[in-house]
Amino acid sequence: MNLNLKVNGREHEAEDVWPGESLLHVLRERLGQPGSKNACEQGECGSCSVYLDETLVCSCLVLAAQAEGREVVTVEGLTEDGDLHRVQEAYLEAGAVQCGFCTPGLVVSTHSLLSRNVDPSDAEIREALAGNLCRCTGYAKILDAVRLAAGRAQGGG
Amino acid sequence: MEVVSPSGLQEALDAKLENPSAVPLAGGTDLMVDLNFDRRRPDAIIDLTRVTELAGWDRADGAIRLGAGITYARLVAEVAPELPGLAIAARTVGSPQIRNRGTVGGNLGTASPAGDALPPLLAAGAQVELASATASRSLPLTAFITGPKTTALEPSELITAVLVPVATGPQQFSKIGTRNAMVIAVTSFALALHPERHGVTTGIGSAGPRPLVAEAAESFVEGVLEEEGLWDARGVIPGAAAVRFGELVADAGQPIDDVRGTIRYRRHALGILARRTLGWAWDDFRKVSG
Ligand SMILES: Cc1cc2nc3c(=O)[nH]c(=O)nc-3n(C[C@H](O)[C@H](O)[C@H](O)COP(=O)(O)OP(=O)(O)OC[C@H]3O[C@@H](n4cnc5c(N)ncnc54)[C@H](O)[C@@H]3O)c2cc1C
Ligand code: FES
Numbered sequence: 278m279n280l281n282l283k284v285n286g287r288e289h290e291a292e293d294v295w296p297g298e299s300l301l302h303v304l305r306e307r308l309g310q311p312g313s314k315n316a317c318e319q320g321e322c323g324s325c326s327v328y329l330d331e332t333l334v335c336s337c338l339v340l341a342a343q344a345e346g347r348e349v350v351t352v353e354g355l356t357e358d359g360d361l362h363r364v365q366e367a368y369l370e371a372g373a374v375q376c377g378f379c380t381p382g383l384v385v386s387t388h389s390l391l392s393r394n395v396d397p398s399d400a401e402i403r404e405a406l407a408g409n410l411c412r413c414t415g416y417a418k419i420l421d422a423v424r425l426a427a428g429r430a431q432g433g434g
Numbered sequence: 435m436e437v438v439s440p441s442g443l444q445e446a447l448d449a450k451l452e453n454p455s456a457v458p459l460a461g462g463t464d465l466m467v468d469l470n471f472d473r474r475r476p477d478a479i480i481d482l483t484r485v486t487e488l489a490g491w492d493r494a495d496g497a498i499r500l501g502a503g504i505t506y507a508r509l510v511a512e513v514a515p516e517l518p519g520l521a522i523a524a525r526t527v528g529s530p531q532i533r534n535r536g537t538v539g540g541n542l543g544t545a546s547p548a549g550d551a552l553p554p555l556l557a558a559g560a561q562v563e564l565a566s567a568t569a570s571r572s573l574p575l576t577a578f579i580t581g582p583k584t585t586a587l588e589p590s591e592l593i594t595a596v597l598v599p600v601a602t603g604p605q606q607f608s609k610i611g612t613r614n615a616m617v618i619a620v621t622s623f624a625l626a627l628h629p630e631r632h633g634v635t636t637g638i639g640s641a642g643p644r645p646l647v648a649e650a651a652e653s654f655v656e657g658v659l660e661e662e663g664l665w666d667a668r669g670v671i672p673g674a675a676a677v678r679f680g681e682l683v684a685d686a687g688q689p690i691d692d693v694r695g696t697i698r699y700r701r702h703a704l705g706i707l708a709r710r711t712l713g714w715a716w717d718d719f720r721k722v723s724g
């Protein structure tokens with residue numbers, strides 16, 4: 278089957294999609310968008326997090342056909358004119374990236390949190406990132422990164 | 435494998451009648467895991483996420499009619515005042531990503547003994563609405579779930595809605611797991627107070643082949659509240675009665691030993707959840723109306 282969807286602002290047509298495939302598979306293997314990572318394929322780790330019609334989802338749990346005609350934004354789509362988004366900058370600056378496998382999903386989840394809540398408490402940050410696992414950092418620097426990005430957003434950056 | 439994506443309910447029901455072995459797909463948070471791991475390979479899938487009739491909720495004569503496709507995120511955001519027990523349970527499901535996709539219809543469709551929507555729906559006295567292309571019917575939740583992961587759904591039917599009476603008093607839900615987020619309940623418990631008829635209703639999760647009602651515990655605590663005149667006096671429930679309530683709820687559980695917990699632990703935890711939720715709900719009742 279052919280699949281038409283908008284990814285990061287551009288219309289795409291993916292050909293020969295097997296109907297049982299996940300959106301994650303389509304993004305990575307058919308549309309050349311490998312930012313969203315595949316780790317668990319069962320909704321546990323969040324490394325495949327994307328926006329589907331502005332809602333944060335695990336793309337491994339979305340059937341490709343469910344994305345037909347919909348709009349997807351991946352971590353690649355958060356950069357602005359080639360510049361890193363301030364959430365991405367904050368992750369780098371805070372040292373919240375070690376192996377980096379979890380980072381794209383965490384960046385998208387953090388972006389989603391800050392778009393709803395410009396000044397989240399620590400409890401709200403933990404709650405919002407509960408679906409994203411990191412095996413390296415121990416999360417302390419991830420929390421730092423979110424606070425840094427939130428502070429800058431409030432400062433108008 | 436074939437995927438059909440109906441945009442209306444009749445079209446979806448027609449597709450199900452034409453191919454009763456087609457598997458409905460809502461948020462995919464249960465079914466996609468099975469597909470990704472090759473545990474299920476259906477010949478056809480009916481994607482319900484475009485069926486507008488399933489996506490919303492409305493008011494219906496003292497009840498809220500939740501479309502089967504309503505997500506946990508929307509329950510939390512939209513119906514917490516009317517269905518507080520269900521909203522508390524919805525808040526404990528998975529992660530934001532899971533709550534944004536997972537639906538009540540999917541929780542009913544999976545019918546796992548650990549489904550978190552089920553105990554509060556049971557305590558609230560919910561009815562499940564089922565429809566085929568030619569007929570519709572509605573069943574109490576207790577009749578809908580027939581065993582672990584089995585339901586009364588006929589192959590030609592879809593779950594269309596759940597009818598949940600609006601809360602008339604405080605409701606609570608609590609679950610035990612290994613950490614605070616992203617856990618399948620080791621055991622769970624929901625409770626609803628009905629001040630207008632001096633009633634207490636319950637729902638036990640993850641401690642039996644299906645969600646269970648703790649009938650003896652309900653009658654016991656109703657008797658104590660009545661005898662002591664506590665509904666009118668808005669008095670404190672005697673400690674011994676709360677403990678006894680917990681014991682009776684624990685007795686009503688039919689837990690098994692599995693990877694998540696032993697029979698002994700589950701029973702113990704269930705009794706404690708029951709005692710605590712009763713205390714929280716009763717405190718709310720005394721505060722709000724006192
Ligand atoms: C990481 C993770 C964490 C989770 N945490 C929890 C948790 O804390 N608590 C909990 O209860 N669950 C949890 N779940 C399980 C799951 O999210 C819920 O059971 C959810 O309600 C399923 O809904 P869905 O819309 O995603 O269902 P789907 O996966 O789309 O469908 C589930 C089943 O129901 C059937 N179905 C769906 N809609 C209908 C319908 N309208 N008519 C007939 N059949 C239908 C499907 O055919 C399928 O068999 C978790 C899952 C994951 C991946
Ligand atoms: S790959 Fe999707 S949640 Fe882990």
Ligand code: FES
Pocket residue numbers: 373374375376377378379380410411412413414
């Ligand atoms: S940095 Fe390695 S998993 Fe998070």
